[in-house]
Amino acid sequence: MTQTTSAPEHEDGTAPPAARFDAVVEAAVQQGLLGEGGPVAGFIDTAGVRASVAALRDAFAATPGVLHTFAAKACSLIPVLRLLADCGMGCEVASPGELRLALEAGFPASRIVLDSPAKTREEIRLALALGVAVNADSLGELRRIDALRNPSTSSVLGLRVNPQVGGGSIGPMSTATDTSKFGVALRDPGAREAIVAAFRERPWLTRLHAHVGSQGCPLELIAAGVARTYELAEEINTTLGVRQITSLDIGGGLPVNFADETVRPSYADYVAALTAAAPGLFSGRYALVTEFGRSLLAKNGFIGARVEYTKDAGGRRIALTHAGAQTATRTVLMPDAWPLRIGAFGPDGVPKGGPVLAQ
Incomplete structure (x- = not known):
């Protein structure tokens, strides 16, 4: 409380x-x-949630067409999800249950992103049938999508990479260490070449995704991970001689100050850090997707509980x-x-x- x-x-x-x-x-x-x-x-606090969404949009105002999605795991209650859908947000989901909740809350399938690291064949089939965007977590998952994908699907398909920029102050919450279980480890021997080859073999693969971490991760670390992802996109497009990658999902993970009601860092601080690390990110060459969760709600609610004894x-x-x-x-x-x-x-x-x- x-x-x-x-x-x-x-x-x-x-x-x-x-x-x-x-x-x-x-x-x-x-x-x-x-x-x-x-x-x-x-x-x-519904007004507070709307103000947080507005602050996020304002921070990215100079870059048109950004899809801001809410990470459903941060609060998977349908009334809250419905409020965020009404605010024009998309939704990031990581399980069949979260996908069902997102659809029930009114998010259009075209504004939903599926990011589970262990998707079943049935999950992939459903996402592709609905037109939900899918970020594959591994090269093995890409091969599974090869077998399941219908050329008529409207789903945007991407690949998550681990930029391996290191961890923050909370080890278990860091997702860009050398041994992180999420994404394709970018600096492992042969990985970069394998990623380029994966895009060459799949013209329908048009997005790169990365998420460095959240609580305990300084903005500079998060920005460094996004910068490496941006650089990889540039390399892939240059190598292939075609602008195949058209969008970047830069994840979320803004740390939250739990000490008081001050919002720090802000979304504007986050964008400033990204601009410094990867100036070309906001040039308009790539459509951007974000996946913020806790930072949108942390200052906008509380739990009330009866003291029984x-x-x-x-x-x-x-x-x-x-x-x-x-x-x-x-x-x-x-x-x-x-x-x-x-x-x-x-x-x-x-x-x-x-x-x-x-x-």
Whole structure:
């Protein structure tokens, strides 16, 4: 749950997020949405989500035709997905379930990207039949697509590469290390030549995809991975003597500041880092696709949970709630990397005062 410290109103007269969230908790308790009959509930600031989408679009405003997709794994609730679809977003999915949810939420198939690293034949058949874009995760998957692809499909087909630029501060969350399991390892012996050959053999293969990581990855590292992907696209098109690669899926992964309500880094910061690392990326030669998730929602919601019991252990005060590992899995496993800000409320939903206790 968000912290409850007060702050002055914004210049536009609206209350800051913490104050607005406090008011929502009180209203939810009074309306019976949170309490004995509903011990845990999630809340989304729809205006905040729309503002985040607008900030993303503004950052890329100089480059027309960018397809911004929402990573469904960041929040796979249909009402939230429907809100993002209504905002004009596309959707990035990584499983048959996420694909079904995306379609149910109203995303057109032409604005959905499938990125699972272990796609079954049936998943591929369905995506190709629907016209969903598919990023193959390996050369082996490309061979599977060879056998399943109908020339009449409208799906944009791409290949994910691992630019191998290194990891961030959270090893398990880094997806561009030398041994990352995602994509074709670009710097492995013979890999670059094999990738070029794969495109030469498949004129229908028109997209490159890369995703360096998210939390714990500095913008410079993310930009370096995108730059290597851009350079590879240029090399492939030059080698083939034709502009076969027409789009780049640059992934998502903007880190989130969990310490307070400040948005840092911003999407504008991200674009500035990309511009510095790969100036030609925004020249218009390539259509761009993004896959942001958590960064669009992190400041725009919270979990409310009823405290069912309290107890002490070794001088530590413990509150037992209905929001645990099922809602904060990464925090449970890596609390330093995924911290939570917690607010305490009374039975009437009003923020509690008093001294802070160690937890």
